[in-house]
Amino acid sequence: MRMCPICKEYGDVWEVEFMDLNGRRAVMCFECDLVWETVDDDEESQVIDNFESIMKKHGFPHDWSRVKKIRRVLPEP
Numbered sequence: 001m002r003m004c005p006i007c008k009e010y011g012d013v014w015e016v017e018f019m020d021l022n023g024r025r026a027v028m029c030f031e032c033d034l035v036w037e038t039v040d041d042d043e044e045s046q047v048i049d050n051f052e053s054i055m056k057k058h059g060f061p062h063d064w065s066r067v068k069k070i071r072r073v074l075p076e077p
């Protein structure tokens, strides 16, 4: 999905790469820290979690400098 389900049209949504997770790609809303899998799938197929708990799950601190912005999804550039 392209739009953050929490922030809706006010979300700041980016495709990102997590350097701590071997460059794993995901989509993140920088307003509320919500992370989901891709911009393509429908909402039901998305795995949703927030940035802090994803990093905690993998044993890393949630370090924003380890998140690489690939391209902006919303608002449209």
Ligand SMILES: [Zn+2]
Binding pocket: 004, 005, 006, 007, 008, 011, 012, 029, 030, 031, 032, 033, 034
């Ligand atoms: Zn959001």
